[in-house]
Amino acid sequence: MKLMKHSILNVMIAVAGLSVAQAADSPVGYTDTPEIPGQKWRVHDANRPAPKVVTPGTTFSHSAPAPSDAVILFDGHDLSKWKTGNKPAGWKVENGYMEVAPESGSIQTKDHFGDFQLHVEFATPHVVEGNSQGRGNSGVIIYGMYEVQVLDSFNNPTYADGQAGAMYGQLPPLVNASKVPGAWQSYDIIFETARWEDGKLVKKANVTVIHNGVLLHHKKEYSGPSLHRQVGTYNKQHPPHGAIHLQDHGNPMRFRNIWIRSLGKYDE
Ligand code: MG
Numbered sequence: 001m002k003l004m005k006h007s008i009l010n011v012m013i014a015v016a017g018l019s020v021a022q023a024a025d026s027p028v029g030y031t032d033t034p035e036i037p038g039q040k041w042r043v044h045d046a047n048r049p050a051p052k053v054v055t056p057g058t059t060f061s062h063s064a065p066a067p068s069d070a071v072i073l074f075d076g077h078d079l080s081k082w083k084t085g086n087k088p089a090g091w092k093v094e095n096g097y098m099e100v101a102p103e104s105g106s107i108q109t110k111d112h113f114g115d116f117q118l119h120v121e122f123a124t125p126h127v128v129e130g131n132s133q134g135r136g137n138s139g140v141i142i143y144g145m146y147e148v149q150v151l152d153s154f155n156n157p158t159y160a161d162g163q164a165g166a167m168y169g170q171l172p173p174l175v176n177a178s179k180v181p182g183a184w185q186s187y188d189i190i191f192e193t194a195r196w197e198d199g200k201l202v203k204k205a206n207v208t209v210i211h212n213g214v215l216l217h218h219k220k221e222y223s224g225p226s227l228h229r230q231v232g233t234y235n236k237q238h239p240p241h242g243a244i245h246l247q248d249h250g251n252p253m254r255f256r257n258i259w260i261r262s263l264g265k266y267d268e
Contacts, residue, residue: 029045029158041161043231066257114262117263118191138251139249149166169226177214
């Protein structure tokens, strides 16, 4: 009887210990997710090779002034172009950047955009906390559906389709061009919207992504909206324009110098 009590206690401790460990560690991949159509890999495949590391050049100029026809979405001073649902955006603004505030939620542009060229600069936390998807996670989520992953991918093992610059859950970046934690980095994203005609999909959304001056994707199609552990499909028609979202994933990520150029189609 005494022995039995002891073993039950041990089992309880073991279970409690496991849940603590799981809370602290983010999985670095999965083997039980659906296969991605047209690829030989599963969503967030643990066995998919990590993109090769490329050290970005130092000549790339950050915080250069925006082109004359760009819409400035954030100039370092205020969040007047952003909101969270129907409320004002609650992120902190200081020293020329915005920072995700605890429990503040993701933010989105008030305006909608169709096809566009977007410039975004971001910095992951200088002090490294967490691992895998729990470390320096945010995202540029186009229309709130198509995510270009933002992550601290500097010596941070995680599933390939969740690396910095990944088309989340679908396609890893061609290379890993991440800078050290705390350094300012840039994305230049060219996006073409999905289109339907008479209820039929005639064009999938596609994206080109340049990270710190290095090409990650060239006109690659999304298989549908970005999902966690699932394959997104175009089963639901959406307008050919939408807001740009920046994700609150619980990490104090910083953003600055955000501007967008409309490519002249489908803006609202
Ligand atoms: Mg993310």
